Amino acid sequence: MSAGWAEPGCYPITEGVHRIPLQMPQDGLRAVNVYVLETDDGLVLIDGGWHRPDTYRELADALARIGRSAADIHDVFVTHIHRDHYTFAIELRRRHGCRIHLGADEADGLSAIHRLNSNVPDSSLRELRRAGASDIAQRAHAAGIAEPFEPDDWEQPDHWLRPGALAVAGLDLYAVATPGHTKGHMIFQDRDRRLVFTGDHVLPTITPSIGFELGPWDLPLDNFLRSLALLRHDDAQLMLPAHGPTGGSVGQRARELLAHHDRRFEQIAAVVGELGPCTGVAVARALTWTRRDRAFDSLDDFNQMIATCETMAHLDVLVARNVLSAKDADGVEHFERGDGWGHLAAK
Template sequence: MEITGVRQHEAWRNKVMPPVERVAEGMWSVPVVFPGNPMRYTLAYIVMEDNDCLVVDPGFDSPQGRIDLLAGLQVAGVTANDVTGILATHFHTDHLGMARWLRRWSGAWIALGRAEKRYISAFNDAREEISADRSRMQTWGVPEDRVNEAALDLDGLKHLKQLADADLRVSDGEPIPISGGTLVVVETPGHTPGHICLRDESRKVFLSGDHVLPRITPNVSLEMRGDPDPLRSCLESLDRIQEDEDIEVLPAHEYRFRGLTARARELKSLALARSDEVLALIQGQQYPTVWSIASHLHWSRGFQSLGGLQLRLALSETAAHLQYLRTSGLEHDVEGLSERCVIGAPL
């Protein structure tokens, strides 16, 4: 892999915000702070085409995030009022979060992938949702004194409900409706059910969202009402990426690089190795649960250090591997792990 975002890489290593950068003709990367998260920032992208101004993944909505995005627009020679389109590669708060605020300024349309689901916020009664999620955590074997920490909370659910809805839905192979039509949708489900990437052949860039990142393995979680087999979807999406190695990858986190196909293959290999690790733990435990397996897996920060959202993501990712093993015809090997244990409490 060739690191092309040298200043971004240096900033990542030094744990500081990278600069706004012009990454191609009419295209800028803008770091937008992601408060209280180890990822630290989201890389939003501004795309200028004639009279159109598109913002891709505007970032998490916070006072500093708004300042960051406005500063990036200023470098590109425009203001929030000039934005004509907003696209999020997926519905997570660090991507779609600022879309509602930006639309109020500009009246711009908001687009998501055709298959994207806001499954985490697809509820009517927040308290019932919390109760169902707590039951799932208990089914997963989470100790009683950690259930509240791992389960969804009321404030978080209310925040998700406030995310903007899409005005447009875009599909695989379809150009984004801005002047020139050079940005084309690539559907890459896995990280979320309707995650999309964008290919721009004229600029030789590939906006990868969270599907392919240069250093970390993006989280793939099994969630209520989400993709019933998200890891399988992710692996299939990685198989679909066969790009010219000269194309530059513009991810939503970390830094720019070249070597997309090789990195996609590496991510698939790492995921399959993780599933092998999970399978070995199942076979070695008399009464395996999501918790008992997750707590024995290798985590970069160590399982004991995980808390809050990071703990939840670790458990949901482990559950995704368990579901993948179940749907891979390994019934005998996972017979000690019931379907209820993997999926959790029914809704």
Template sequence: MATDIADARTAWMEPGAYEVAPGVHRIPLPLPNDGLRAVNVYAVADGDELVLVDSGWALDEARDQLEQALGSIGHGFESISRFLVTHVHRDHYTLGITLRRMFGSRVSLGIGEQPSLEAILHGRVEGQLNDLVRWGAEDIAERMRQGMKKGGPRQDGYEQPDEWIRGATDIRLETRTLRALPTPGHTAGHLVFLDADSSLLFAGDHILPHITPSIGFELVRQELPLGDYLDSLRLVREHPEMRLLPAHGPVADSTHVRVDELLDHHRRRLDETEHALAQDEATAAEVAARMGWTRHNRKLSEMDIFNRMLAIGETSAHLDVLVRDGRLRSSTVDGVARYRA
């Protein structure tokens, strides 16, 4: 039974082009890590051309797999007129930039991603280093500094988009209209795209069927990323029920069901975070070390450095919402935030 469940969770990663609605194909592309092993891009027919929602990571393997998938539905890279990118993370943005250089496709991105993209392009990581210090993770910040001395942050694959999408915007294609809807939280400028006539939600990383997206771990972090994320979930919940087309994981029939699950998850996680702090005064890193992570309830010390950063950042995001809601207090001394009941 466990093997069957595992197979069901990974079947969506199989290469190919899968029709999820008339004129819409899901194309999974590989990622170079053991966590999220694939990302879905969606090819939307637009007359004789295609519009792709997200693009994948600029890897040779991903480019080849995308080319084969497009060929199976009678298209090539030259058919792509435009990439509508949900957010600036490498696995969503950079292959679109590579193909734009070769074929002239347009790339569109939400305006809220502009500060983070500028930081990426100019190698500015001081904001993220300051965040790590604020969370009480100076040891991780120091490891990042040492890593930068050996080569600096990776900027390859990134360029400015052709178009910044500003606010909620209708994007009119030949046979359908997609509504770009800002959903900050996972990143400051995250967008989802709604096809109301076909009841489809291209959700990016905002709503994922099996996991909860990381919140606010970016070079330019918003003041209250979890608060933004919860508001964005409620905003999507106000729209009519749609089929969920996520960036990672299989297609699901109900957006509302998954939104409700995510809201409930974060309500429980806020309670768990408050309980982990108890009556102590502690940093986000100290509280994160008292909590379990992933569905396997792993200890923070058992995780690699990148996932420790994500976990500590998540804990900080929950602690800051608890402060906003009057359930905790915080003070900052020498750049380090400490929380207490």
């Protein structure tokens, strides 16, 4: 991913729409794009950013370039519950009273954050243990405990969103449910200008992580693929993602991501076929990761966690399709060929 897109500033997309990259601490994604839409009543933000000590100054400096201020923001529409999208929206509301809108199916995830009262990725730890990666789970738990947690960053939104038209003066905005990356992920379409704010559902150069959220598992990859299929023929709208450069057809990128996961299913099934009964982490270690085809052991602890959870998400779909079968042994699942082996095209 080119680093140029993450440079601070306020970048025009079209008349009345601007992109502001807000920095992210110690994160390979570098920044999160928030989008500023001019309305009859002031400004709307798509996504809020990560609440850091410098985030308010970054946003204020960017808005000043178009003669506006953070006080002009009256609504923030958040694509999903992850902290790089949600937590700074809370700070903006605290300072200026803007309204926050979040997908209704994120309610369980937000409640889980309140129950845990920490940054411990509890559901991911569950999946790591199920994958036979208790060592990675122990390290992830320790890292989560050590990381500062601010309960005030996780207040309730003003409005739980459902799919459909959004009441924003002067704009033709629609919310579309795209579960997968998280259960309540939404994208927002500006139909007049043929723009789609894709959040983390469709990213231009990387594949969105799957299964990194709190709550029940519920086949997140299957949900993600169904959500991608909704967009696969949408070649008319311009893609405005939360991470990475803007532009390109959202339909084309959706097709590329669907093809990527089809290849990944084939790779994972081949690994299980070669290894015989094996754990999820054994499969993850046999694969390569990122666009650079890095070995699993070369990844840091966080990305080993993500890689293992994504492998489990693929394995679970293959079990649901009867391509593989799974047997539990003391809380660890072992995967092997299923009755439907050889029929990977079955959806």
